[in-house]
Amino acid sequence: MWKQRLNHNCHKEESGRIVKTDIVCNLLRTVIYTTPEDLVPVVYLSANRIAPAHEGLELGIGDASIIKALAEACGRTEQQIRIQYKEKGDLGLVAKASRSSQSMMRKPEPLTIRKVFKTFHLIAKESGKDSQDKKKNHIKSLLVAATDCEPLYIIRLLQTKLRIGYAEQTLLAALGQAAVYTEEHSKPPPEIKSPFEEAAQIVKKVYSVLPDYDKIVAALLSDGVWELPKKCDFTPGVPVGPMLSKATKGVSEILNKFQDVEFTCEYKYDGERAQIHYLENGSVEIYSRNAERNTGKFPDVVAAVSRLKKTTVSSFILDCELVAYDRAKQRILPFQVLSTRARKNVSISDIKVDVCVFAFDLLYLNGQALLQENLRIRREHLYTSFEEESGFFQFATSTTSNDVEEIQKFLDQAIDASCEGLIIKTLHEDATYEPSKRSLNWLKLKKDYMENIGDSLDLVPIGAFHGRGKRTGTGFKEEVLEERSTSLRSKVIPKPKSYYQYGESTNPDVWFEASEVWEVKAADLTISPVYRAAVGKVDSNKGISLRFPRLVRVRPDKAPEQASSSEQVAEMYTAQKHNHNDKQDDDEDD
DNA sequence: AATGTCTGCCC
DNA sequence: ATTCTGC
DNA sequence: GCAGAATGGGCAGACATT
Numbered sequence: 286m287w288k289q290r291l292n293h294n295c296h297k298e299e300s301g302r303i304v305k306t307d308i309v310c311n312l313l314r315t316v317i318y319t320t321p322e323d324l325v326p327v328v329y330l331s332a333n334r335i336a337p338a339h340e341g342l343e344l345g346i347g348d349a350s351i352i353k354a355l356a357e358a359c360g361r362t363e364q365q366i367r368i369q370y371k372e373k374g375d376l377g378l379v380a381k382a383s384r385s386s387q388s389m390m391r392k393p394e395p396l397t398i399r400k401v402f403k404t405f406h407l408i409a410k411e412s413g414k415d416s417q418d419k420k421k422n423h424i425k426s427l428l429v430a431a432t433d434c435e436p437l438y439i440i441r442l443l444q445t446k447l448r449i450g451y452a453e454q455t456l457l458a459a460l461g462q463a464a465v466y467t468e469e470h471s472k473p474p475p476e477i478k479s480p481f482e483e484a485a486q487i488v489k490k491v492y493s494v495l496p497d498y499d500k501i502v503a504a505l506l507s508d509g510v511w512e513l514p515k516k517c518d519f520t521p522g523v524p525v526g527p528m529l530s531k532a533t534k535g536v537s538e539i540l541n542k543f544q545d546v547e548f549t550c551e552y553k554y555d556g557e558r559a560q561i562h563y564l565e566n567g568s569v570e571i572y573s574r575n576a577e578r579n580t581g582k583f584p585d586v587v588a589a590v591s592r593l594k595k596t597t598v599s600s601f602i603l604d605c606e607l608v609a610y611d612r613a614k615q616r617i618l619p620f621q622v623l624s625t626r627a628r629k630n631v632s633i634s635d636i637k638v639d640v641c642v643f644a645f646d647l648l649y650l651n652g653q654a655l656l657q658e659n660l661r662i663r664r665e666h667l668y669t670s671f672e673e674e675s676g677f678f679q680f681a682t683s684t685t686s687n688d689v690e691e692i693q694k695f696l697d698q699a700i701d702a703s704c705e706g707l708i709i710k711t712l713h714e715d716a717t718y719e720p721s722k723r724s725l726n727w728l729k730l731k732k733d734y735m736e737n738i739g740d741s742l743d744l745v746p747i748g749a750f751h752g753r754g755k756r757t758g759t760g761f762k763e764e765v766l767e768e769r770s771t772s773l774r775s776k777v778i779p780k781p782k783s784y785y786q787y788g789e790s791t792n793p794d795v796w797f798e799a800s801e802v803w804e805v806k807a808a809d810l811t812i813s814p815v816y817r818a819a820v821g822k823v824d825s826n827k828g829i830s831l832r833f834p835r836l837v838r839v840r841p842d843k844a845p846e847q848a849s850s851s852e853q854v855a856e857m858y859t860a861q862k863h864n865h866n867d868k869q870d871d872d873e874d875d
Numbered sequence: 876a877a878t879g880t881c882t883g884c885c886c
Numbered sequence: 887a888t889t890c891t892g893c
Numbered sequence: 894g895c896a897g898a899a900t901g902g903g904c905a906g907a908c909a910t911t
Contacts, residue, residue, distance in 0.1 A: 301893065302896075345907085347882050417881090417908065446898085450892085454896055532888085557885065577884070620886060624904045628884090725894095752899075759889065759900045808886090808887085811902070832886075833887055834901055 305451050306459045306485075313463035321506055326402035328498050332456050333445055335405050337497045338576035339524050342409045346420055346443050351376055354424035355440075360386035371794070374753040376444060380436035385429050393430035401427065401439065448754070457492055458485035460501075461510055470509035484510045493526040493720040494519035494656075496576060519656060521602060521649055524560050524572035526721025528604075528646075530708055530729040534736065536692045539709050539728055543687075546714040549660070550695055551683040552704040553729060554643045555620045556608035559583070561590055561642075565600045565652070582628045583607065585636055590671075593678045597651075598670045604646035604718075605681075609638050612676040617641075617703040619863040621811055644671065645681040645708075648718055659716040685712075696730060703862050705808070706731035733808045733833070740857055741806045742831070742849045743840060746773065747785055748793030760806075760836030769801075769839065776800045786817040786828070802843040807831035810858040822855035829858050 309331060316327050329335060336342040348370075355376070356363045361383070369379045394400075404423050411419045427439050441447050461484035465473070473480040487510055491501060495517045504516035519525060533539055539548075558574035569587045571579045580587065586607060594601065609618035609626075618638070626638045647667040648655055655663045673679050682702070684695050696707050709728040710716065719726060733739035746769075761769070776798040781787065785796075812823065813830035820828040858864060 303893085343883065345882065349881055412907080414908080448898065450897065452897055555886085573885075575884075621903075624885065626905085628905055754899050761900085762890070807901095814903075816902090830902060832902065835888060 300450070302450075302455055305449075306455050306462065309451070309456060309459035310462045310466070313459055314466050317463060317467045317506070323398060324506065325499055325502050326398050328456070328460065328502055330398055330402055330405075330442065332453055332498065333442055333447055334498070335402070335409055337499075339496075339572060339578050341578055342406075344405065344409050344420075344443060345411075345416075346408060346424070348376065348444065350417065350421055351424065351440060351443055354421045354428065355380055355383065357421070358385050358387060358425045358428040359383040371751060374751070375441075375448075377437040377441040380428065380440040381434060383436075385431075387425070387429045395432070396427065396430050396435055396439075401442075405442075454489065457489045460505070461485035461488035464488070464505050464510035464513075468509050468511075470507075471511050474511060487511075487513055490514070491517045493722070495523055496526065497523065519649075519654055521564055521600060522562055522568075522570060524562075524570075524576040525602070525648060525656075526576070527558055527560060527574055528719055528722065528724075528727060530727035531725060532734050533709075533728045533730050534734050536689050536696070536730070539692070539730065540687065540689065542725065542728065543709070543711060547685070547712045548687070548709055549683050549685045549712055550692060550707045550709050551645055551681045552643075552699045552702060553706045553708045553731070554606040554608045554617070554681065555703065555705045556606045556623055556640075556643070559586070559603075559605050559607045559642075560648075561586070561601075561603040561605065562649075563590060563594065563598075563601050563603075567591075579628075581630050582626065583640065584631055584633045585640060586642055588633065589642055589674075589677045593672045593674055595670055595672060599651050600649065601647060601651075601670060602649035603642075603644055603667075604648060605642050605644040607640045608643055610641035610676050612639055615676065617863075619703070619809075639676070641676050642678045643681045644678065645683075646718065656718045656720070658718075659713050660710055660718075661712040661716065663718065696732075700732060701862065706734075731808065733806055739806060739808070740810065740831075741804055741837060742854065742857070743802050743843060743847065744805050745799045745802055745845045745848045746797055747799055748781070748787070748791075748796045749773070751794045759834065765836070765839070772801065773797050786820055788815045788817060791815060799845040802840040802845060802848050804837040804840055805831065805834050806837050807835075808833040810854070810861060812858075819851040819854040819858070822851055823858050823864075829854050 312331075313324070313327070316324050335344065352363050352366045352370070355361075356366050366379060369382070370376055373379055373382070404427055408420045408423045411423075424439075424443065428436055431439055438447075462481045465480050465484045473483075477483050488501070488505075491513050495501065497517075501513070501517055504513055508516050533542070557579075559579065560572045562570045562572070569580065569591065571583050571586060573579050590603065607623070609620070609623035610616070611618055622638055623640070626640075627635065644667060645664075646660070647663050647670065650666050650670060655666060658666075668680065671678060671680075682699075684691070686692055686695070692707075699705075699707055707730045709730065711726060715724070715726050731739075777795050778798050779796070781796045782799070809832035810829050811832055812827050814827060816830040817828035818830065820826070823829060
């Protein structure tokens with residue numbers, strides 16, 4: 286009764302989301318008709334997940350462990366596997382090409398979805414001494430039993446990189462469509478014109494407020510897709526997908542998009558997104574942008590919101606940014622400082638980096654969902670539900686204006702206040718909270734999105750790593766990438782020049798002669814434990830690196846000698862608002 | 876006990 | 887995080 | 894415009910190794 290085979294996943298050659306959705310839809314229909322009890326594992330594997338994000342279950346397996354398992358399973362050295370990985374650019378393909386050398390007395394049982402899913406859970410649950418060996422052995426057992434294209438997909442599932450143009454949104458659509466086909470419970474309501482399309486939207490929306498396949502699959506099987514929103518609603522205690530924003534290039538684009546509607550501008554704080562659930566029974570949970578449970582990392586935040594909620598408040602869900610904060614100097618601290626905080630089972634007395642909550646939205650209050658309310662209403666509830674306390678809990682600074690110069694000025698103020706920029710939100714029109722949707726409703730404006738503004742450096746490529754896919758992603762269009770690759774191929778040198786400065790653990794696949802100049806944009810400059818640009822200028826041992834680096838353009842008009850100098854890089858670092866500490870100077874250059 | 880490697884998760 | 891690409 | 898797949902820096906924590 287549980288014979289769904291893993292190689293249902295072998296649809297790499299198909300192109301187009303519609304076709305892929307149909308294929309998965311048919312798989313799901315088959316499972317629903319034949320072995321509905323398998324639908325949960327089928328859906329999880331198909332989503333390339335093992336549990337809801339907020340449950341914190343992780344495989345704890347990466348390329349290194351996979352290479353080790355692969356080497357043992359096919360009787361080869363790790364080095365051989367690594368070389369082949371470089372050739373093929375895909376560990377799954379390496380697995381597929383390797384025949385297991387494990388001598389089996391008997392052919393192992395064929396793999397089933399259930400078996401694979403179960404094994405993934407066993408892998409996730411191994412911990413403590415020798416756990417890495419145990420995880421590796423679980424992987425080997427899967428590889429030994431795998432046939433046809435199964436090794437390929439087992440490895441890719443373990444890497445969480447299916448790379449077949451198929452991911453969560455396609456699964457959700459397929460799930461909705463399959464439910465329409467297999468509807469036994471109720472016909473589509475008469476007002477519904479395109480049931481497949483609408484069923485897909487229903488499942489996506491439900492998943493965005495209740496990201497839990499166990500619950501959704503159970504409800505689909507028992508009551509059907511048209512009842513799904515009633516059975517699976519937003520639930521306090523379970524994280525909602527946080528509303529996201531879209532990048533814009535400048536104030537004029539914003540005025541363009543929000544021509545005749547009222548909007549507000551808020552500081553965009555540089556910290557960690559947090560969704561704080563406070564339930565009637567007094568329990569508190571803090572979730573990250575990606576729905577990870579972070580409660581144990583922020584006991585100070587739990588205390589702050591509990592203390593600063595007004596007495597009329599019995600439950601809430603708060604959307605906010607947690608920002609490192611120096612209470613003595615009343616200053617926001619950089620993200621890099623926040624990231625040094627301890628993460629597990631933190632005691633308030635051990636906290637070394639204080640945090641201020643900057644609150645900007647309220648999704649739930651005293652038993653009532655606010656998601657469907659306009660921002661104006663939600664924000665009023667927010668303001669009346671909490672007491673501000675400097676350095677502990679503050680409302681995000683905001684202003685309401687549609688004047689170009691005022692907004693520009695407000696952006697400058699935000700940057701001066703150590704923020705990344707602004708978030709712009711409508712107050713009435715399209716102003717409901719849309720979980721997970723990268724809708725137009727929220728726009729973000731950062732200096733580094735604006736042309737000719739923000740930090741931009743002229744850099745010389747001196748080393749490179751081989752990519753592992755067909756396309757690449759940090760400012761290189763395919764054509765430019767091809768050009769640069771061709772041009773630099775003739776500049777490859779066997780060893781780095783004696784004057785190159787690089788960390789011991791920096792081992793590029795190829796080194797280049799200094800030959801061309803690239804203009805690179807970044808959001809920030811940071812002190813780096815690995816890179817050595819301008820080493821000694823700002824920190825005696827560490828260099829400077831870029832946050833969110835991307836290629837803007839190649840500068841054929843510039844020679845390597847005209848690239849940004851160490852002095853310039855150090856200056857740019859020091860010029861950043863945060864970095865007005867006092868440090869000494871030293872020697873050297875790039 | 877100290878150091879190194881790997882992983883997950885922030886941005 | 888940002889950016890690019892096929893649909 | 895959506896969805897997916899590429900890509901970046903840097904930190905703590907868990908284990909493994911020395």
